[in-house]
Amino acid sequence: MPEYKGMVQPVRATPEELRKIFVEPVPDEQKPEKALEYLDNIRKKFRSFVVAMESCVKCGQCAENCHTYLGTRDPNNIPANRAELIRKIYRRYFTLEGRWFGKLAGAEDISLDVIEQWYSYFYQCSQCRRCAHVCPFGIDTCEVTFIGRQLLHWLGITPKLHANTGGGMEKTGNHMTLPKPGIVDTLEFMSEEIMDIFGVEVEFPVDKPNSDILYIPSSADFMLNEYTLMGAGMFFTYIGANWTIPSTVTEAGNFGFLFDQYYTQRGNVNKLLNAAHELGVKKIVWGECGHGWRAAKMYIPSMADRPVRWPLTHIHDEVADLIRKGELKLNPEKNSQPVTLHDPCNYVRACGLNDNMRTIIHAVTTDFREMTPHGTDNFCCGGGSGILFDDPEMYQRRIQLSQKKADQVRATGVGSEGNGILCAPCSICKAQLYPMVEEHELGVEVKGLIDLVGKALVWK
Amino acid sequence: MKLLIGQILPYITVTLFTLGVLYRLGRWVGPRIVHNITLSPWPKTNTEVAVRIGAEAFLFRNLFRFDKALWAGAILMHFALLNIIGGHVVGFGFLGEQFALIPGLGISPELSREMSDMLGTVFGLVLFVTLLYLLFRRLTLTHVRQVSKISDNLWLIYLTVLVGVGDIMRLFNSVHVEYVEVRDYIVALALFQPVTGMHLLDNYFFLTHFLLVQILLIVFPYSKLMHIFGMFAERWIVNRVYKDPAPGLPNVDVAAARRAGIGVPSGDAAEEGV
Numbered sequence: 001m002p003e004y005k006g007m008v009q010p011v012r013a014t015p016e017e018l019r020k021i022f023v024e025p026v027p028d029e030q031k032p033e034k035a036l037e038y039l040d041n042i043r044k045k046f047r048s049f050v051v052a053m054e055s056c057v058k059c060g061q062c063a064e065n066c067h068t069y070l071g072t073r074d075p076n077n078i079p080a081n082r083a084e085l086i087r088k089i090y091r092r093y094f095t096l097e098g099r100w101f102g103k104l105a106g107a108e109d110i111s112l113d114v115i116e117q118w119y120s121y122f123y124q125c126s127q128c129r130r131c132a133h134v135c136p137f138g139i140d141t142c143e144v145t146f147i148g149r150q151l152l153h154w155l156g157i158t159p160k161l162h163a164n165t166g167g168g169m170e171k172t173g174n175h176m177t178l179p180k181p182g183i184v185d186t187l188e189f190m191s192e193e194i195m196d197i198f199g200v201e202v203e204f205p206v207d208k209p210n211s212d213i214l215y216i217p218s219s220a221d222f223m224l225n226e227y228t229l230m231g232a233g234m235f236f237t238y239i240g241a242n243w244t245i246p247s248t249v250t251e252a253g254n255f256g257f258l259f260d261q262y263y264t265q266r267g268n269v270n271k272l273l274n275a276a277h278e279l280g281v282k283k284i285v286w287g288e289c290g291h292g293w294r295a296a297k298m299y300i301p302s303m304a305d306r307p308v309r310w311p312l313t314h315i316h317d318e319v320a321d322l323i324r325k326g327e328l329k330l331n332p333e334k335n336s337q338p339v340t341l342h343d344p345c346n347y348v349r350a351c352g353l354n355d356n357m358r359t360i361i362h363a364v365t366t367d368f369r370e371m372t373p374h375g376t377d378n379f380c381c382g383g384g385s386g387i388l389f390d391d392p393e394m395y396q397r398r399i400q401l402s403q404k405k406a407d408q409v410r411a412t413g414v415g416s417e418g419n420g421i422l423c424a425p426c427s428i429c430k431a432q433l434y435p436m437v438e439e440h441e442l443g444v445e446v447k448g449l450i451d452l453v454g455k456a457l458v459w460k
Numbered sequence: 461m462k463l464l465i466g467q468i469l470p471y472i473t474v475t476l477f478t479l480g481v482l483y484r485l486g487r488w489v490g491p492r493i494v495h496n497i498t499l500s501p502w503p504k505t506n507t508e509v510a511v512r513i514g515a516e517a518f519l520f521r522n523l524f525r526f527d528k529a530l531w532a533g534a535i536l537m538h539f540a541l542l543n544i545i546g547g548h549v550v551g552f553g554f555l556g557e558q559f560a561l562i563p564g565l566g567i568s569p570e571l572s573r574e575m576s577d578m579l580g581t582v583f584g585l586v587l588f589v590t591l592l593y594l595l596f597r598r599l600t601l602t603h604v605r606q607v608s609k610i611s612d613n614l615w616l617i618y619l620t621v622l623v624g625v626g627d628i629m630r631l632f633n634s635v636h637v638e639y640v641e642v643r644d645y646i647v648a649l650a651l652f653q654p655v656t657g658m659h660l661l662d663n664y665f666f667l668t669h670f671l672l673v674q675i676l677l678i679v680f681p682y683s684k685l686m687h688i689f690g691m692f693a694e695r696w697i698v699n700r701v702y703k704d705p706a707p708g709l710p711n712v713d714v715a716a717a718r719r720a721g722i723g724v725p726s727g728d729a730a731e732e733g734v
Contacts, residue, residue, distance in 0.1 A: 043491070044490060045491050045492065045494065046491050046492075047489075047490075047492055047494075047693075047697065048697050051488055054484070054487075054686065055687050055690025057612075058604075058607045058608055058612050059523075059604075060601065060603050060606075060607045061526055063603035063606070063607065064527075075607075078603065078607055081606065084607075097682035097683070104611060105682075106609040132499060136516060136534075137516075137690065137691045138516070138697075138699065139694055140497060140499075143497065195725075200724060200725070201723050202723060212709070212710040212711045212712075213709055234723070237723040238714075238718075238722070239712050239714045239717055240712060240717025240722050241709055282711075283710055285709070311706070317707045318708075320707070321707035321708060327715070348500065349499055350500055351500055352500035352502055352702070459723060459724050460721075
């Protein structure tokens with residue numbers, strides 16, 4: 001039952017599922033004590049966490065700027081209060097004021113109930129960094145929920161979705177558990193589709209030795225967002241690149257970033273570097289995936305177990321660069337419906353992709369309308385950090401979390417004729433928005449940005 | 461009482477405050493900045509970093525962008541506070557004649573004393589009112605009430621009382637304190653001389669004000685007031701220089717690829733004469 005004392009919670013991974021990703025669940029009666037032990041250990045390592053614990057003045061600015069609070073109006077979903085769920089324990093055990101003054105200093109004893117609170121509220125946080133963006137001090141609640149989720153994982157409390165996604169990566173090299181033959185088949189099918197729809201010949205080389213470019217697509221692009229992968233294939237063919245997709249890492253995402261940075265995320269990083277090494281590539285180009293791009297661009301340097309010899313860029317960086325140099329012939333009339341852009345949080349607040357996305361979208365569409373707010377001020381889709389839970393209670397919560405996004409899309413008017421495009425160039429945004437545009441009846445179709453590029457390329 | 465608050469406690473306060481702040485800052489220096497979590501768009505030079513952090517620290521940029529009512533209260537409060545702390549130092553240090561020392565302005569010592577009095581009173585009242593405003597905000601706005609703990613409200617009340625007592629000494633002649641009395645007192649303390657006989661310590665408003673300040677300084681390192689340092693510690697993590705790797709793909713020549721007609725089916729190519 002995904003509810004605990006009135007709090008919604010995602011369905012949990014079973015002990016067997018957790019053992020597959022090398023975690024042994026801690027028995028309930030030992031959980032509080034172990035949680036303290038792990039917290040004490042980790043607080044001595046991360047300054048971002050300590051400063052977040054000790055600097056908040058509760059000005060309340062984050063509240064009205066968090067889509068989770070706006071959608072649920074649950075006080076524990078205010079970023080300052082979400083962090084307080086762990087801060088009250090931190091104070092009680094690791095600060096003088098908490099030990100001496102207890103409740104007056106906002107300290108509380110650890111208990112199983114507190115741990116269950118963590119599980120409920122840390123998995124309602126999208127880790128979108130909008131609170132860090134608006135906080136007068138820049139306090140990043142992400143740093144608190146990352147560590148909260150890590151502690152929960154070590155205790156053996158992990159959502160089924162996250163654990164199985166991590167397990168899929170371990171087993172097959174992608175989140176969707178697609179084996180290599182399935183990938184090769186799907187790509188051949190995509191080549192045929194491209195021929196049928198666009199009339200061009202595109203091949204998707206897999207594990208081609210001595211390639212120059214390693215392209216890392218999101219595994220969701222094989223099944224759900226096939227036009228994104230087709231667009232990428234068309235782009236690389238159009239520019240005559242010597243590129244390949246590695247069968248060992250057919251995944252731009254890295255769910256380890258979202259629940260287990262110590263083992264799962266680090267493991268995925270090193271798997272990628274092995275693939276780059278074996279295929280002899282010169283550069284790694286990333287596909288459309290928000291958290292995955294942040295996990296790669298910003299975390300590979302500090303997570304790699306060797307010097308990183310390969311420059312790493314996003315496919316948007318490369319497309320935008322060629323557009324600026326005037327090397328791509330694009331026909332924006334191919335995308336003449338009204339289009340709005342949902343800025344994936346990780347792109348604009350953690351990876352600096354703001355301008356490049358706009359360079360591209362202006363070049364490939366004729367009726368582009370900005371949302372308010374947009375760019376770095378944008379709100380999350382409501383599914384950020386992989387909280388795409390499907391059980392009834394959590395699904396209802398997802399609808400609430402996407403309320404702000406729905407209001408924003410509606411205000412642009414792109415869906416008023418029922419033929420609008422909501423461009424959301426991130427696999428988690430897409431997975432959240434496919435059902436959400438239906439739930440909120442927005443009259444738009446969700447697309448990636450490379451989908452639109454592929455469509456607009458002029459071949460002759 | 462005079463002996464305790466006026467003679468003994470100040471030395472304890474200074475010691476505890478200094479050690480406390482150092483202890484707290486030490487706790488922040490131990491853990492490292494493990495991963496790069498700088499917020500984008502990134503500053504590209506250290507000057508940009510300084511401008512960004514400066515705008516947040518001195519102009520409260522984010523509050524201005526996202527909550528004008530909070531910004532107005534917060535910046536007025538902090539600006540008044542900064543001036544009052546500075547005013548205590550220069551006012552007592554130069555006996556109110558600090559403005560006369562600025563060369564080229566031609567301000568007389570008398571005018572300087574009047575200016576000092578007036579600025580002190582105005583900022584004292586502004587601080588008092590803005591503290592009440594921030595307390596009012598904490599008690600009335602739903603989302604702020606939801607994040608407030610007892611201690612948040614207690615701090616505002618404490619500061620309001622502390623400032624209120626100070627303001628009373630400014631506004632009422634019967635309890636007024638002369639600059640020179642305070643200067644002599646502080647000098648005596650600094651020279652480890654006995655001060656209990658001083659007329660200043662017969663003023664109960666002064667004693668109260670002085671005691672409240674000392675308690676505040678002792679508790680300061682263990683309180684939210686540490687945010688004056690925390691703000692810079694946090695910004696140091698999230699606003700750093702970052703430089704993107706250069707775009708550009710190896711061995712790619714788009715013009716040549718298009719001339720060769722890569723991707724265009726050969727039948728088509730023949731028809732179109734590519």
